[in-house]
Amino acid sequence: MTKTLLKALMTSAVVAVSATGVTTSAASAAECIAPANPGGGWDFTCRQIGKILFDIGAVDKPVQVTNMPGAGGGLAYGTVVNERGDDADLIVAASSATTTRLAQNAYAGMTADQVRFVGAIGADPGIIAVAADSDIQDLGQMVEMIKADPGSVAFAGGSAVGGFDHMKPLMVLQKAGFTDITKVKYIGVDGGADAITQTVGGFTQAMTGDMSEVVSFLANGDIRVIAVLTDERVPGFEQIPTAKEQGFDVIAVNWRGLYVPKGISDARFDEWAGKLQQVADSDEWAQAMKDNGLAPFTKVGGDFQGYVDGLVADIASMSKELGVTQ
C-alpha cells in the first residue's frame, strides 16, 4: 500500500516539477517575457529574437523565455511596471495589440509612458479581403457602398470590438471622410481563419486581418485581398494593391517588437536598441520573417517611440468615438 502511494506521489512530483520547471531560470541571463501562452505571436517574438541574440553573440547566455499570459498582456505589463521597473536584463515582447490596449485604457489605468519601447523589427501587413465571388472589386467601391448604406458591408476580424482588426477599416473610412464609424458593422471572432470562414460562408461581406492569416486561403482561391495597408506593395504579393495607391493613405501593420522597463539607464536602453538592430540585420531574422509571412519593418530607438506615441493617440481618439474606451 505504501509502495503504491509512493509511486503515485513520485509520478505527480515529476509532473509538477516538469510543469513549474519551465519558468525558473538562472539569475544573470537576460529574460524575455512573452505576455501570452506558448505558440502565439508574442511567444514567437521572444523565442526568435532570444535565439538570434544568442546565436549572433549579442548576449553570452541563452535568453530565458517566460510566458506570462493574462488580460491580453496586461498582467505582464503590470508586473514590469510595478515589480520590475529597473530590471536591466528584462525585455518584453510587444506588438500593435499592446499599443491598441494601452490607447484604450485596457490595462487598468496603466499608460504607454510607463515603459520604454525599444523597437520593432518586422511586421505582419494589415489587409482587407472579400470572398472570391464577392461583387466588391476594390477599396474605393467598398467605401462608396458603406457611405451609401453603412450596414451593407459587415466586417469579421480576429480581434474583439475596438481591437486592431476593427480599427483597420475604420482608419480607411476616416481617410475617405466617413465619420459615422459607430454605424459600421464589425464582429470579433476567434482568430483570422475564423473570420475568413465567416466571410467565405457569406455571413459577413469582408474580412480584416493580417497577411499571414490569409496566405493559405489566398493560394487556394477562396478569397481576394482588395487592399494591403502598407507603404509599398509587399514582396511576394506584388499583385495586391496598397490602400495608399487606391487613395486611402493608411498604414496599419501588426509590428513585432520589444519594450523594456522605464527605470533602466539610457546607456542600457541604447545597448538593447543596438542589439535589436543587430538582430534586424541578421540573415537568421530575414529567414524567420520569410518563414512566418512578416514584411521588413525596422524602427529602433527614439524613432520607434515617436511612432508608438502617434499610434496610441490615433487609436485613443477613435476608440473614444466608438465608445470602447472606459
Place this chain on the structure above:
Amino acid sequence: METLANLALGFSVALSPYTLMLAVVGCFIGTIIGALPGLGPSNGVAILIPISFALGLDATAALVLMTAVYYGAMYGGRISSILLNIPGDEPALMTTLDGYPMAKNGEAGNALVLSGVASFVGAFLATVGLILLAPVLARVAFLFGPAEYFALYLLAFCTLGGMASNNQAKSAIAACIGLGIAMIGVDSSSGLPRLTGGNLHLYDGVDFLVAIVGLFAIAELFFFIESHGKGSSIGVVLDKVSIPWKYIRQTFPTMLRSSGVGFVAGVLPGAGASLGSFLAYMTEKSIAGEKGKFGTGVPKGIAAPEAGNNAAAGGALVPMLTLGVPGSGTTAVLLALLMTLNITPGPTLFRDNPDVVWGLIASLLIANVVLLIMNVPMVKIFVKILSVPAWILLPGVTMISTTGIFALTGSYFDLLMLIGFGVLGYFLRKLDVPTVPVILGILLGGNMEDALRRAMTLSDGDPTYLFSSPIAIGLWIAAILGFVAPMFLRGILKKPQAVTD
C-alpha cells in the same frame, strides 16, 4: 487508393523506433496529465511545447509526441472522473455521471476498461473520418454562422434540464450560476470589461479548470473535513480487473452512435469536445428513456461520453488542419505548435505539406493503439492507487491540482478563486444543487452569448435573423422538442422519475 498511398507515406514518416518510443512516452505522460484534475490536455500540450524545443526535436518527432500527449490526456481524463468523481479535464465532465456510481457499485475496473475501449472506438472512427472526409467536411464550417451556432448551443441548454438529479429547477439554477460566471471578463462585442471589479486577473474570464477543481476537488475536501474524515464518498470497492466483454458487446451500438455525434460536434469549429461528449450522453439518454437508468452507473452512460469526447477530439482536427480554425482549446495549442514549426494549416496544407498531414494522421493512429494496449494493464495501477486511505489521497490530489492551477498562470489569484469555488461547491451540494450544470454553463455560456451578440450585430437587432437558414430552423425545432418532450412524456408515463443521485 490514393488515400492508402498517402497513409503509407504517413507511416513511413512517423514509424521508427525513436518515434515509437516518443509515442509511448507521450501517451504515458498524457494519461497522467489528463488524470490529474487541474492539468487538462490543453495546458499539458502547452507545457510540453517548450520541452520539445529544448530536446531539439524535428517537426515529425515533435508532432508525434504532442499528438500522443493530446490523445493520452483525452484518455486520462476519465480516470479521475470514474475513481474520484472529479473530472480530470472539461470533456471528462459527463463521465462522472455514470462512471463514479459504477465504481461505487464495485465495478471500478470494468468501468475503466469499458471507457478505455469506448475512447479507442471514438478516437479510431474519428481518425478514419478525418482521413476520408477532411476536405469535404471542411466546407461544413462555411455553413455555420452566428445564428446557427446560437441554435446549436441553445439545443445543448434545452436538453440540460433532464440531465442531472431529479429536480429540474435545481439544474436550471445551477446552469444559470454557470452562465453568470461565464459573463465575467472582457466582453468581446464591446471590448469593455464586465464584472471584473477592475481586477486585471479577471479580464480573461474564469478558467474552466479553476472552476472544475474548485467545485469538485476542493468541495470534496471541505466535506471530508466536516465529517472528520469518515463520511467521504471517496474510496470505492475494488474488484478483479478483467475485460468486461459483455458490457463491450452491449454498448457497441452506443459507441458507434456517440462517435458520430461527437465527430460532428468536433468538426464544427465553434463547438468542441465538451459539447461533443455532452450531446453524445444526452442522445443516448433519450434513446434509452427512463428505463435506461442513466445516472445510476450504467455501462452505456460511460461508453457514450467517452466515445463522444474522443471522437470530437479527432473531429476538431478537421477544421484545424483544413481551415486553420481550431475546434477546441487543445487544437488551438496544437495549431500554435504547427505554426512554430513553420507550418501554417489552411486549405493548402494537404497539398503543400502531405508529409506533415499524413505523418500527423499516422501518429494519431499509432498513439491510439498504444493507448489501448497501455490502458488495460495500467487500470490495475490506477485502481490500486485507491487503496490509499482517503485521508492521504484527497489532500494529495488537492495539492497536485493546486500546483497544476498555479503552473497555468503563476498567479495566486487563481488559487483564491479556487477556494472560492470550493466554498460555492460545498454549499451547492449541501442544498442538493448539482454542480455539473454550473460547469456546462461556464463552458458553453460564453460561446452562446458571443454567437447571439454577433447575430444581433449583423442583423441590426432583428430577431428573425436567428431563424433565417434551414440549419438554424432545424436546430431550433430540435431544441424546443428537447425541452418540451420530457414534460409531456412524464405526464404520459405518470411515473415520477426514480430518485437517483
